[in-house]
Amino acid sequence: MKLLLLWVPLVLVPLVIHNNVVLTILIFTYLLGILAVSFNLIFGFTGQLSLFHAAAFGLSAYATYLAMAHWGVPFWLGMVVGVVFVSLVSLVIGTICFRFNLRELYFAIVTLAFSELFRLVILNWNSFTNGSLGINFTLTPTLWIPGRGVVPVQGTMMWYYLSLVAVVLAVGFYSRIVHSWMGRCFASIRLNDDLADTLGINVFRYKLIAFVAANAGAAVAGSLYSFYISYIDPHYFSIDQSLAIIAMALLGGSRYVAAPIVGALVLTALPHVINVNAEARLLIYGLILILTILVMPRGIVGVLVTGLRRPSRAPQTPERPRHAA
Amino acid sequence: MLLEIRNLTKRFGGLTAVSDLSFTLAEGDILGIFGPNGSGKTTLLNLISGVYQPTSGRLVWAGEDLIGRRPHEIAAGGIVKTFQNPQLFGELTVFENVAVAGHLRLKRRAGWRRVATLLPARHGSDDDLHERIERVLALCRLGSVRDQPAKSLSYGGEKMLGVAMALMCEPRVLLLDEPGSGLGQDEIRNLDEVLRDLRTHGTTLVVIDHRVGFLGRLADRAIVIHHGAKIAEGPPGDVLRERSVVDAYLGPGHA
Numbered sequence: 001m002k003l004l005l006l007w008v009p010l011v012l013v014p015l016v017i018h019n020n021v022v023l024t025i026l027i028f029t030y031l032l033g034i035l036a037v038s039f040n041l042i043f044g045f046t047g048q049l050s051l052f053h054a055a056a057f058g059l060s061a062y063a064t065y066l067a068m069a070h071w072g073v074p075f076w077l078g079m080v081v082g083v084v085f086v087s088l089v090s091l092v093i094g095t096i097c098f099r100f101n102l103r104e105l106y107f108a109i110v111t112l113a114f115s116e117l118f119r120l121v122i123l124n125w126n127s128f129t130n131g132s133l134g135i136n137f138t139l140t141p142t143l144w145i146p147g148r149g150v151v152p153v154q155g156t157m158m159w160y161y162l163s164l165v166a167v168v169l170a171v172g173f174y175s176r177i178v179h180s181w182m183g184r185c186f187a188s189i190r191l192n193d194d195l196a197d198t199l200g201i202n203v204f205r206y207k208l209i210a211f212v213a214a215n216a217g218a219a220v221a222g223s224l225y226s227f228y229i230s231y232i233d234p235h236y237f238s239i240d241q242s243l244a245i246i247a248m249a250l251l252g253g254s255r256y257v258a259a260p261i262v263g264a265l266v267l268t269a270l271p272h273v274i275n276v277n278a279e280a281r282l283l284i285y286g287l288i289l290i291l292t293i294l295v296m297p298r299g300i301v302g303v304l305v306t307g308l309r310r311p312s313r314a315p316q317t318p319e320r321p322r323h324a325a
Numbered sequence: 326m327l328l329e330i331r332n333l334t335k336r337f338g339g340l341t342a343v344s345d346l347s348f349t350l351a352e353g354d355i356l357g358i359f360g361p362n363g364s365g366k367t368t369l370l371n372l373i374s375g376v377y378q379p380t381s382g383r384l385v386w387a388g389e390d391l392i393g394r395r396p397h398e399i400a401a402g403g404i405v406k407t408f409q410n411p412q413l414f415g416e417l418t419v420f421e422n423v424a425v426a427g428h429l430r431l432k433r434r435a436g437w438r439r440v441a442t443l444l445p446a447r448h449g450s451d452d453d454l455h456e457r458i459e460r461v462l463a464l465c466r467l468g469s470v471r472d473q474p475a476k477s478l479s480y481g482g483e484k485m486l487g488v489a490m491a492l493m494c495e496p497r498v499l500l501l502d503e504p505g506s507g508l509g510q511d512e513i514r515n516l517d518e519v520l521r522d523l524r525t526h527g528t529t530l531v532v533i534d535h536r537v538g539f540l541g542r543l544a545d546r547a548i549v550i551h552h553g554a555k556i557a558e559g560p561p562g563d564v565l566r567e568r569s570v571v572d573a574y575l576g577p578g579h580a
């Protein structure tokens with residue numbers, strides 16, 4: 001609860017800083033922050049490297065827009081369509097991966113394969129998705145504001161507060177989960193799933209819940225993000241996007257619910273500080289990833305909290321083989 | 326009959342680790358399992374707890390067939406085991422380790438209502454859980470290290486934490502795999518207290534231990550395993566005097 005006070009300055013920022021570039025960077029930080037915070041539920045807290053997160057982000061963006069364009073539903077209902085659709089897809093993919101007990105690299109590769117599959121469908125289903133050209137949005141979300149009625153969400157100020165509220169809600173949602181008995185189940189799976197199993201924890205069920213809950217957050221981020229930039233194309237699904245998400249989580253700190261937002265801030269601000277083209281950006285993500293893992297595996301927030309030192313490793317094998325009971 | 330083990334066999338490739346083994350367990354029994362190294366004791370516990378699937382044979386728990394059940398289902402049914410090599414969640418504190426093990430307790434008491442505890446309005450109805458954790462920590466003498474990461478414990482501490490976590494699951498049958506090995510004198514005394522405490526509370530116990538004297542006094546029945554097969558069964562005092570047991574396990578010096 002005391003941590004809630006940390007958000008207060010962010011509410012005041014637009015009243016003090018009128019620079020549009022700064023506010024735009026913060027809007028991107030919040031929207032991508034939701035993406036990174038939700039990713040961290042499955043990655044940092046449950047220990048499963050999902051490469052489906054960017055696909056969940058993109059799928060929901062497409063589903064939201066297409067539901068609005070074809071069924072005429074308002075934005076918020078379109079977002080619900082996106083979230084429900086992504087949750088159902090995640091349920092299927094998660095069931096496949098976790099029933100076959102795919103771990104570590106195998107889980108990463110299979111989730112990557114599924115996201116490629118969806119990218120190819122989006123890319124080739126021209127009549128529906130406009131293929132590689134993507135879609136320029138002509139629709140705008142609307143919002144009911146007390147005293148002003150239903151107004152379109154337009155302009156930096158409105159988007160600033162909308163995305164701030166969204167990221168605060170996302171952090172609230174995930175920290176509630178992480179700090180509950182369910183979060184303990186996730187941690188037990190990350191740290192020693194064989195032991196969790198013998199303690200009566202249904203590893204399959206809780207991995208699935210973590211996967212779906214994480215992707216649902218990516219879906220919310222995808223709907224908002226696509227309407228903020230008013231454009232979608234198959235790049236949402238790309239491996240660069242997945243890499244960026246991992247970099248945000250690691251750079252911010254994968255042990256803290258809100259820390260990935262700090263990673264999102266750095267990666268969003270970086271292109272404005274040093275001018276680079278798209279390929280070089282990928283290179284920079286890679287470098288940041290490597291450096292973070294080597295120098296500060298606990299991320300920026302981890303360093304701020306505990307100082308610059310590597311977490312000591314428990315002596316494991318051979319004295320204590322994990323699988324031999 | 327609480328648990329019936331019928332003609333259980335487990336082969337790893339060409340090696341038969343457990344061979345046509347049968348015994349039964351009644352509520353409140355304390356069964357000691359003896360046998361030389363590599364005789365199949367740990368494998369037997371792994372079969373009962375669902376970590377391994379048997380090659381053949383049956384496991385009947387309170388009238389239900391256990392074959393094919395996953396370990397978490399068997400634990401939820403009330404059969405919980407500790408590990409010969411301590412297994413824990415190293416990064417978590419001792420307290421948190423025991424809290425994780427409180428999952429089944431929460432599940433049994435709250436059922437699906439436990440989902441409601443995730444809602445923002447509800448604040449931790451965990452007090453009862455905390456009380457239970459503290460009691461288990463005190464019983465296992467882990468109170469003074471409750472906030473240390475589990476990986477910083479001594480070997481004996483790790484083993485006691487394993488017992489504490491198993492107790493937290495509130496098992497009907499507790500399977501203990503060499504709980505005393507590697508423990509210091511004080512730790513052994515504490516462990517024995519815990520075991521006696523469990524006996525007075527009527528928990529059904531299956532204990533593997535090489536300390537013949539201690540287990541002989543604790544158990545009311547013993548079986549001896551050699552090359553995966555049961556070679557003797559009966560009251561510990563009698564069993565440990567049998568010729569075959571002395572030859573296979575204790576060595577002639579013991580007779």
Ligand SMILES: Nc1ncnc2c1ncn2[C@@H]1O[C@H](COP(=O)(O)OP(=O)(O)OP(=O)(O)O)[C@@H](O)[C@H]1O
Nearest residue numbers: 337340342360361362363364365366367368369409
């Ligand atoms: N997962 C496995 N794969 C292959 N062989 C195994 C496996 N687990 C156990 N074994 C073999 O089965 C036999 C019985 O091993 P087990 O660990 O059950 O013996 P034990 O009676 O517990 O011995 P100890 O007193 O040393 O703990 C051994 O020969 C062992 O090498």
Ligand SMILES: [Mg+2]
Nearest residue numbers: 366367368409
């Ligand atoms: Mg053994």
